[in-house]
Amino acid sequence: MNYRHGYHAGNFADVVKHIALVAIIQHLKKKDTPFAVIDTHAGRGFYDLSGEHAGKTGEAQNGIARLQCLAGAMPDALSAYLDLAKGNSYPGSPLIAARLLRPQDRLTAVEKHPQEFAVLKDTLDLYREATAENLDGYARLPKLLPPAARRGVVVIDPPFEATDEFETLARTVTAAIRKFATGIYLVWYPIKSQPAADAFTSEVLAGGARKALTIDVKIAVLDGKLGHAGLLVLNPPHGFDAAMAAAAAVIAPPMDAAITIRWLAGE
Numbered sequence: 001m002n003y004r005h006g007y008h009a010g011n012f013a014d015v016v017k018h019i020a021l022v023a024i025i026q027h028l029k030k031k032d033t034p035f036a037v038i039d040t041h042a043g044r045g046f047y048d049l050s051g052e053h054a055g056k057t058g059e060a061q062n063g064i065a066r067l068q069c070l071a072g073a074m075p076d077a078l079s080a081y082l083d084l085a086k087g088n089s090y091p092g093s094p095l096i097a098a099r100l101l102r103p104q105d106r107l108t109a110v111e112k113h114p115q116e117f118a119v120l121k122d123t124l125d126l127y128r129e130a131t132a133e134n135l136d137g138y139a140r141l142p143k144l145l146p147p148a149a150r151r152g153v154v155v156i157d158p159p160f161e162a163t164d165e166f167e168t169l170a171r172t173v174t175a176a177i178r179k180f181a182t183g184i185y186l187v188w189y190p191i192k193s194q195p196a197a198d199a200f201t202s203e204v205l206a207g208g209a210r211k212a213l214t215i216d217v218k219i220a221v222l223d224g225k226l227g228h229a230g231l232l233v234l235n236p237p238h239g240f241d242a243a244m245a246a247a248a249a250v251i252a253p254p255m256d257a258a259i260t261i262r263w264l265a266g267e
């Protein structure tokens with residue numbers, strides 16, 4: 001387990017993933033009934049973009065740093081995301097969720113790496129609605145489903161260090177939708193090979209996902225860095241595609257990114 005998200009925090013892929021998470025939570029908050037956020041690969045929750053890790057790769061320079069000067073009226077999800085990601089204090093997915101939850105909602109954030117978990121726990125200790133767990137997120141997820149609230153979002157954002165991560169991910173998502181078919185799933189993956197990414201989304205669809213879209217994000221990068229990533233969103237809430245298209249129209253030009261939203265099933 002060598003992966004440290006601090007090297008990538010606030011990059012092009014984080015930006016789109018985190019705006020999507022905000023859009024989903026904004027939708028869930030339209031009803032007063034409680035909901036759950038389950039984050040299986042939570043990371044440390046908070047990243048200092050002026051710190052050593054972020055400084056070494058400079059990845060945030062092609063992501064959040066290009067958006068912090070945006071001003072004026074903006075789509076809701078983008079505007080709420082930019083409010084959370086000001087300056088050099090960059091929030092990871094569990095902190096974004098924790099900051100947006102209401103007293104009736106719950107966040108379970110799972111992180112396997114002991115050092116990342118220690119920071120996550122300190123970060124989330126400030127939020128009554130949040131629990132941090134130092135466990136394997138893949139193994140833990142089935143035990144958390146369905147959540148007591150019976151509505152919510154599962155975020156699965158693995159490090160892709162293992163060569164069989166796509167297979168593990170597809171198996172985990174398929175098992176999860178059997179236990180919590182109505183849940184919203186936000187799944188991140190790198191695109192180093194388009195056929196491998198397509199095989200993964202096809203496997204999830206074959207496993208029973210009825211409503212699914214992908215968001216493809218591509219930027220031009222040098223030095224062999226990752227410049228292409230995808231999000232698979234299962235059971236995207238009503239209006240999510242339009243909300244993301246509106247955000248994409250604003251962020252794509254400054255990030256010099258191509259962002260494509262594509263329905264795979266159940267549009």
Ligand SMILES: C[S@@+](CC[C@H](N)C(=O)[O-])C[C@H]1O[C@@H](n2cnc3c(N)ncnc32)[C@H](O)[C@@H]1O
Binds near residue numbers: 004045138159
């Ligand atoms: C891509 S990062 C997560 C970033 C975070 N979701 C965010 O958006 O801010 C992946 C994290 O998963 C952790 N991790 C790796 N394998 C894991 C596992 N099996 N279960 C839980 N966490 C794991 C890594 O230590 C790393 O912090």
